[in-house]
Amino acid sequence: MSSSGNGRRPSSSGRRLVADRRSAPASQAPRNSATQSSQKPRRTRKRRAARPRPTGLRGWIGAFFRFIWRIIWGLIWRSTAVVMLILGAATSYYYAQLPDLAAVVDARHRGSVTMLDRDGTVFAWRGDQFGGAIDPASVSPHLVNAIVATEDRRFYRHLGISPRGIASAIRINLSEGRGPLSGHGGSTITQQVAKLMCLGVPFDATAWENEAAYEQDCRRTTLWRKLQEVPFSLAMEFRYSKDEILSIYMNRAFLGAGTRGFEAAAQRYFGVSAAAVSPQQAAMLAGLLVAPSYYAPTRNLERAQRRAATVLRLMESQGYLSATEAAIAQAEPATLSNAARQDRGGAFADWIMSTGPDFLTRDTTEDVIIGTTFDPAMQAAAEAALANVFENQVREGSEAQAAIVVMSADGAVRAMVGGRDTAGTGLFNRASQAMRQTGSSFKPFVYAAALDLGWRFDDLILDGPLTINIPGSGPWSPENYTGEFYGEVTLTEALERSLNTAAVRLSEEVGRDLVRTVAAEFGIESDLAAGPALALGASEATLIEMTGAYAGILNGGSAVLPYGVQELRLVGDADPLFAQVSGIQERVISENAARQLTYMMSMAVTEGTGQRARLRDRPVAGKTGTTNSQRDAWFIGFTGDYVAGVWMGYDDNSPLTGVTGGGLPAEIWRQTMERIHADLPASPLLTIDPVAEALARPQTVLPRGTLLGTAPQDEAEQILMRVLNGLLGRN
Structure with missing residues (x-):
C-alpha cells in the first residue's frame, strides 16, 4: 500500500491512526495542502473528564445525603404543589361566595339613634352610627393617604398579603415577650377587611348571644384564622379592585363612640363630612383604627391628638405631606365639635333608649332620629350644682351618690343626672332605675x-x-x-x-x-x-316617678306621664312616625285641692323643713323626705315654671351621716334652680x-x-x- 499523505501507515487492523491536531508554525507551509483543503475539518466534542466518586466510607456518606436530599426535594415540590392546589381551591371557593360591593359596604345588623335637644341640636348618639356610603374618590385625599400611611403603605402593590409584614410583626411580638400572634398582626388592609367581613361568616342570632360576641369572635387572632385570611384576601383581590377593598374598609371599620365608617366618625367627632376633613382630622380618624375605644377623642382628646401626631409623621415620611403641611398640622391639632365636646345628657339618652319602643331604640335595624325635650343649659345647671355641693360641702372621698330630675309642669323632662359619674353611657341611672324609700x-x-x-x-x-x-x-x-x-x-x-x-x-x-x-x-x-x-x-319609688307626681300638683291636679320624646322619624323621612306635645293625663284631684296643697307646700319651704331651698326672687313649694336611719334623703319642689327632684344616698343602702332632706338635697335643689331661673322672670304659683x-x-x-x-x-x-x-x- 502506498503511504498516506501524512507519511504514516495504516495499522495492521485497517484502522487509521490520527495524531493530535497541532498548529504548524506560521513560517512553515502545511504538507499535502491540496488534500487538506479539499477535506472539511472534523470537529470533535471535547468531553470533561468525570470526577471519580469517592469510594469507601466517604462514598457511602455522600450517597446517603444525596438520597436524603432527593427525598426532601421531592417532598418540597410535591407539598408545594398540594398547597398551591389547596390555596387555589380555597381562593376559588371564597371568590364564588363574595357578594357584590353594594351588599358589603353597610353590613350593620342594627341601626342608629341620633337624639336632638329641644332646639334641634344633636346631643347624643346610640347604636351603630353610619353616615352613608363613601369611597376613596368621594372623601378627602388626606383621609385616604392617612389610612394607607398608617395601616398598609404597600397596599397598592401587594396581592392582599404581605409575608414581609407578617414576619416583621412576629419578630416584634417575640422580641417584646408576647406570643407570635399576639400584639402586632402585620395584616394588610385586605386582611383587615377579611376580618371585618368575618371571613364570609354571617351573623346568626341563634348561634351567637349577641352581635358584640359575634364581632369579638371575628376579631380573634389564631393560627387557623390567619391561614384562612390568605385565600380570602386573595379572593378579594381578584374579586374587587383596590379602591373597592378600601371602600369596604372605610365604611365598615369601627371608630369608637358607636361609629361605623369614616363618614359617621367625621360627623360624630368634628361635625363635618369625610370629604372635608383636614390633614390633622384625617390623621386623628386614621389613628383610631389601632384601638378605637382607647383613642376615641371623646374619651381622651389629648391622647387622640398624640396618636394623630404619629400618623402625621408617617404621612410626611411617605411623601403624602410636605414638611410645611405637616408642621402646620402638628401645630394645630384637631379638636372636637361643640356637640361632641358637650358630653352631656348621657343619663337622659339612656332613659330614652330604655323607655322607647325597642324596635325603634335598642333593637332598631333602622337609622332613627329622635327629637327630645332635653335642655342642655338645664343639664349643665344641675351638673354644676351637684359638683359644687359635693366639692365644698361633702367630705372628701365620700361615696355618697345623688340624682336630679328637672321637668316642666306637663311632664317634659328637661334634665337628668343619674349620679356623680355624669360622663359615658350604660351607667347605672339612679334617677330612673334606683328604687328607694320615699x-x-x-x-x-x-x-x-x-x-x-x-x-x-x-x-x-x-x-x-x-x-x-x-x-x-x-x-x-x-x-x-x-x-x-x-x-x-x-x-x-x-x-x-x-x-x-x-x-x-x-x-x-x-x-x-x-x-x-x-x-x-x-x-x-x-x-x-x-x-x-x-x-x-x-x-319605694324612683326619683323620676316622684318628680312627675309633683308635676301633677304644680299643674293644678292633673297626672302627668314623664316624657322625653317629642318626635321620632326615620332618616330620610319627612313625616314623623310619632309625635308628642304634652304628658298631661287625667285629673286626679280638684284644682282647688291642688291650690291648697301648693300653698301648704310653699309654707314647708318658707317656714318649715325645706327652708334651705328658698329662692330670693320667686315663690317655691316643696317637701323634704328622710327615711329611717337616714338611708335616703329627698327634696322635691317646684316654682311656677319647673319642678325638680333631688335624691341622695348610698348605693349599698348605708346610712347617711348628718344628712336630711332639708339639708344637702335642698341645697342641691336650690343651686340647680337658681341657675335654671337666672334669666327667667318670676312666675306665680298656682295657689290660694x-x-x-x-x-x-x-x-x-x-x-x-x-x-x-x-x-x-x-x-x-x-x-x-x-x-x-x-x-x-x-x-
Missing part, C-alpha cells in the same frame, strides 16, 4: 287625698301619741323626728313641720286605699305599702289666698272623726288668727 316626700299625697275629700288647709288635726295594732306585727307607734308632739295643728302646720303622727292620723281617717289610689294616679307605679306606715313613705279663704270659711265645721281629736270651729275670726299667725311664723 320618706316624708310621700306625705303630700296623703294631704292631697284629704283635700280632695273636702278637708281644708286650715283644718285642725291632733299631733299626739298614737298606737295602731297591726295584725301579725303587733302595736305600732309612730314618732316625730324631733321626738316631741305639738297637739292640735292645722293641716298646713302638720305638713310644714313634717309631723308623722298627724300624717298617719289623717291617712287612717281618709283611708289608706284612697291614699294609695291618689298616689298611683299621680304616677307612683311602684307597689305601695298596705300598712299605716304608707303615710310616712315606707314604699289663705286670708281670703279663711274669711270665706263656713261658720260651722263638723268633727272629722274619733282619731282626729278636733273640736268644731264656730268663729271665722279664730281661724283667721291661726292663718295670720302661720303667715307670721308664730306658734
Whole structure:
C-alpha cells in the first residue's frame, strides 16, 4: 500500500491512526495542502473528564445525603404543589361566595339613634352610627393617604398579603415577650377587611348571644384564622379592585363612640363630612383604627391628638405631606365639635333608649332620629350644682351618690343626672332605675287625698301619741323626728313641720286605699305599702316617678306621664312616625285641692323643713323626705315654671351621716334652680289666698272623726288668727 499523505501507515487492523491536531508554525507551509483543503475539518466534542466518586466510607456518606436530599426535594415540590392546589381551591371557593360591593359596604345588623335637644341640636348618639356610603374618590385625599400611611403603605402593590409584614410583626411580638400572634398582626388592609367581613361568616342570632360576641369572635387572632385570611384576601383581590377593598374598609371599620365608617366618625367627632376633613382630622380618624375605644377623642382628646401626631409623621415620611403641611398640622391639632365636646345628657339618652319602643331604640335595624325635650343649659345647671355641693360641702372621698330630675309642669323632662359619674353611657341611672324609700316626700299625697275629700288647709288635726295594732306585727307607734308632739295643728302646720303622727292620723281617717289610689294616679307605679306606715313613705319609688307626681300638683291636679320624646322619624323621612306635645293625663284631684296643697307646700319651704331651698326672687313649694336611719334623703319642689327632684344616698343602702332632706338635697335643689331661673322672670304659683279663704270659711265645721281629736270651729275670726299667725311664723 502506498503511504498516506501524512507519511504514516495504516495499522495492521485497517484502522487509521490520527495524531493530535497541532498548529504548524506560521513560517512553515502545511504538507499535502491540496488534500487538506479539499477535506472539511472534523470537529470533535471535547468531553470533561468525570470526577471519580469517592469510594469507601466517604462514598457511602455522600450517597446517603444525596438520597436524603432527593427525598426532601421531592417532598418540597410535591407539598408545594398540594398547597398551591389547596390555596387555589380555597381562593376559588371564597371568590364564588363574595357578594357584590353594594351588599358589603353597610353590613350593620342594627341601626342608629341620633337624639336632638329641644332646639334641634344633636346631643347624643346610640347604636351603630353610619353616615352613608363613601369611597376613596368621594372623601378627602388626606383621609385616604392617612389610612394607607398608617395601616398598609404597600397596599397598592401587594396581592392582599404581605409575608414581609407578617414576619416583621412576629419578630416584634417575640422580641417584646408576647406570643407570635399576639400584639402586632402585620395584616394588610385586605386582611383587615377579611376580618371585618368575618371571613364570609354571617351573623346568626341563634348561634351567637349577641352581635358584640359575634364581632369579638371575628376579631380573634389564631393560627387557623390567619391561614384562612390568605385565600380570602386573595379572593378579594381578584374579586374587587383596590379602591373597592378600601371602600369596604372605610365604611365598615369601627371608630369608637358607636361609629361605623369614616363618614359617621367625621360627623360624630368634628361635625363635618369625610370629604372635608383636614390633614390633622384625617390623621386623628386614621389613628383610631389601632384601638378605637382607647383613642376615641371623646374619651381622651389629648391622647387622640398624640396618636394623630404619629400618623402625621408617617404621612410626611411617605411623601403624602410636605414638611410645611405637616408642621402646620402638628401645630394645630384637631379638636372636637361643640356637640361632641358637650358630653352631656348621657343619663337622659339612656332613659330614652330604655323607655322607647325597642324596635325603634335598642333593637332598631333602622337609622332613627329622635327629637327630645332635653335642655342642655338645664343639664349643665344641675351638673354644676351637684359638683359644687359635693366639692365644698361633702367630705372628701365620700361615696355618697345623688340624682336630679328637672321637668316642666306637663311632664317634659328637661334634665337628668343619674349620679356623680355624669360622663359615658350604660351607667347605672339612679334617677330612673334606683328604687328607694320615699320618706316624708310621700306625705303630700296623703294631704292631697284629704283635700280632695273636702278637708281644708286650715283644718285642725291632733299631733299626739298614737298606737295602731297591726295584725301579725303587733302595736305600732309612730314618732316625730324631733321626738316631741305639738297637739292640735292645722293641716298646713302638720305638713310644714313634717309631723308623722298627724300624717298617719289623717291617712287612717281618709283611708289608706284612697291614699294609695291618689298616689298611683299621680304616677307612683311602684307597689305601695298596705300598712299605716304608707303615710310616712315606707314604699319605694324612683326619683323620676316622684318628680312627675309633683308635676301633677304644680299643674293644678292633673297626672302627668314623664316624657322625653317629642318626635321620632326615620332618616330620610319627612313625616314623623310619632309625635308628642304634652304628658298631661287625667285629673286626679280638684284644682282647688291642688291650690291648697301648693300653698301648704310653699309654707314647708318658707317656714318649715325645706327652708334651705328658698329662692330670693320667686315663690317655691316643696317637701323634704328622710327615711329611717337616714338611708335616703329627698327634696322635691317646684316654682311656677319647673319642678325638680333631688335624691341622695348610698348605693349599698348605708346610712347617711348628718344628712336630711332639708339639708344637702335642698341645697342641691336650690343651686340647680337658681341657675335654671337666672334669666327667667318670676312666675306665680298656682295657689290660694289663705286670708281670703279663711274669711270665706263656713261658720260651722263638723268633727272629722274619733282619731282626729278636733273640736268644731264656730268663729271665722279664730281661724283667721291661726292663718295670720302661720303667715307670721308664730306658734
